Amino acid sequence: MPFDRSIEHAQSLDQADPLASFRDRFWVPKNADQTDTVYFVGNSLGLQPKNVSELIQEELQKWRELGVRGHFESESPWMPYHEMLAPTMAQIVGARENEVIVMNTLTVNLHLMMATFYRPTEKRHQILIEDHAFPSDFQAVESQIKLHGFDPRESIVTVKHGAETGLLSTELICSTIDQHRDSLALVLLPGVQYYTGQFLDIKQIAAAAHRYNISVGFDLAHAVGNVPMQLHDWDVDFAVWCNYKYLNSGPGAIGGCFVHERHATDTELPRMAGWWGHDKSTRFLMENCFDPIPTAEGWQLSNPPILALAAIRASLAVFADAGGMEPLREKSLALTGYFEQLVDAVLGDRINIITPKTQSDRGCQLSLEVKLDGVSGREIHDKLESSGTATDWREPNVIRAAPTPLYNSFADVHRFVSVLERAIS
Numbered sequence: 001m002p003f004d005r006s007i008e009h010a011q012s013l014d015q016a017d018p019l020a021s022f023r024d025r026f027w028v029p030k031n032a033d034q035t036d037t038v039y040f041v042g043n044s045l046g047l048q049p050k051n052v053s054e055l056i057q058e059e060l061q062k063w064r065e066l067g068v069r070g071h072f073e074s075e076s077p078w079m080p081y082h083e084m085l086a087p088t089m090a091q092i093v094g095a096r097e098n099e100v101i102v103m104n105t106l107t108v109n110l111h112l113m114m115a116t117f118y119r120p121t122e123k124r125h126q127i128l129i130e131d132h133a134f135p136s137d138f139q140a141v142e143s144q145i146k147l148h149g150f151d152p153r154e155s156i157v158t159v160k161h162g163a164e165t166g167l168l169s170t171e172l173i174c175s176t177i178d179q180h181r182d183s184l185a186l187v188l189l190p191g192v193q194y195y196t197g198q199f200l201d202i203k204q205i206a207a208a209a210h211r212y213n214i215s216v217g218f219d220l221a222h223a224v225g226n227v228p229m230q231l232h233d234w235d236v237d238f239a240v241w242c243n244y245k246y247l248n249s250g251p252g253a254i255g256g257c258f259v260h261e262r263h264a265t266d267t268e269l270p271r272m273a274g275w276w277g278h279d280k281s282t283r284f285l286m287e288n289c290f291d292p293i294p295t296a297e298g299w300q301l302s303n304p305p306i307l308a309l310a311a312i313r314a315s316l317a318v319f320a321d322a323g324g325m326e327p328l329r330e331k332s333l334a335l336t337g338y339f340e341q342l343v344d345a346v347l348g349d350r351i352n353i354i355t356p357k358t359q360s361d362r363g364c365q366l367s368l369e370v371k372l373d374g375v376s377g378r379e380i381h382d383k384l385e386s387s388g389t390a391t392d393w394r395e396p397n398v399i400r401a402a403p404t405p406l407y408n409s410f411a412d413v414h415r416f417v418s419v420l421e422r423a424i425s
């Protein structure tokens with residue numbers, strides 16, 4: 001049967017979508033003509049869930065009416081507020097509750113994790129990263145290496161993206177680990193690569209590093225809330241992420257951090273410490289000692305910003321109501337699969353999709369490489385923006401478009417591809 005390119009087909013897919021009603025739980029930005037924007041930049045800043053305002057108001061009211069007593073009173077006192085986030089967050093990343101903590105921001109958490117998991121010696125001082133690592137990750141790695149008195153030119157090992165495919169090969173990653181087995185201290189890779197949308201084989205990479213007792217951490221900025229993971233079972237040592245992309249918790253939202261149970265319970269592990277990582281029962285004795293909480297909470301430094309946590313609480317409630325990552329992934333595969341088929345059918349001759357074709361190797365994002373042939377990339381992007389679609393353009397010619405299962409529809413995909421076709425022709 002030929003692929004059905006009609007809008008009616010997209011609409012029928014929406015009608016059959018059990019998660020379709022979740023779109024109403026988000027504020028979808030409007031165009032000038034009051035139609036909904038086709039919002040495909042949830043990989044950059046997720047949309048605002050409608051319950052955010054209410055949950056932040058709740059905390060403002062508590063502060064207003066209770067003052068400092070808010071730490072202990074009400075149904076959601078501030079002292080253990082962050083603990084309420086752990087169950088759903090743990091489910092989203094496939095962890096145990098004692099392995100996750102919502103705190104700081106991604107890059108800060110990366111530094112905190114490297115303080116524990118990157119302790120170089122003369123012999124083992126290298127960190128393996130990808131050659132197109134996100135700048136902040138590269139900068140964090142380079143600065144840690146320098147902080148320890150090593151030379152980044154000798155201590156950074158990069159894995160190259162395939163010259164033809166632009167993708168990372170698990171085989172190459174594993175053979176690079178083999179090759180540097182005696183000098184690598186840490187492997188740090190993305191869960192989902194931000195540019196291509198490639199979902200790496202986290203389990204296999206972790207096993208390859210552990211064969212030689214090399215620590216392995218993942219940056220899950222583009223993976224969390226996008227793809228299902230099993231961080232505990234995959235035996236990842238640590239992971240860090242931000243909550244403002246697929247986790248819809250607002251600009252600059254507090255980030256997340258995973259520490260595997262076997263490390264989290266090890267109170268002897270060196271770390272950067274602060275009073276909020278100290279044993280709760282003795283914290284307020286104000287003694288000058290450090291007795292770490294034997295969970296991921298033991299890496300907390302400060303008492304957390306409650307207003308910011310309220311937004312994450314709101315977002316996690318939406319994920320929980322949707323049934324977690326499994327139903328979301330099911331819709332996501334269908335939505336992105338449809339997107340791919342439609343792009344291939346309508347624009348196959350002018351657009352090359354650089355994201356992996358295999359579903360298990362990608363999340364919801366497709367990175368579309370436009371064969372420009374004299375057309376200006378900037379002009380195409382401007383046309384997309386002025387036609388009520390929001391995507392992310394990377395010079396010279398790549399559009400990153402991420403239909404998310406919580407608030408995007410098959411009709412959104414259909415509209416986006418029509419707009420793109422008009423913009424290109």
Ligand SMILES: *Cc1c(COP(=O)(O)O)cnc(C)c1O
Pocket residue numbers: 105106107108134136137190194219221222242255
């Ligand atoms: C978005 C993103 C970040 C952002 O870091 P912050 O510390 O939250 O500003 C870092 N790394 C990757 C790979 C990202 O995609």
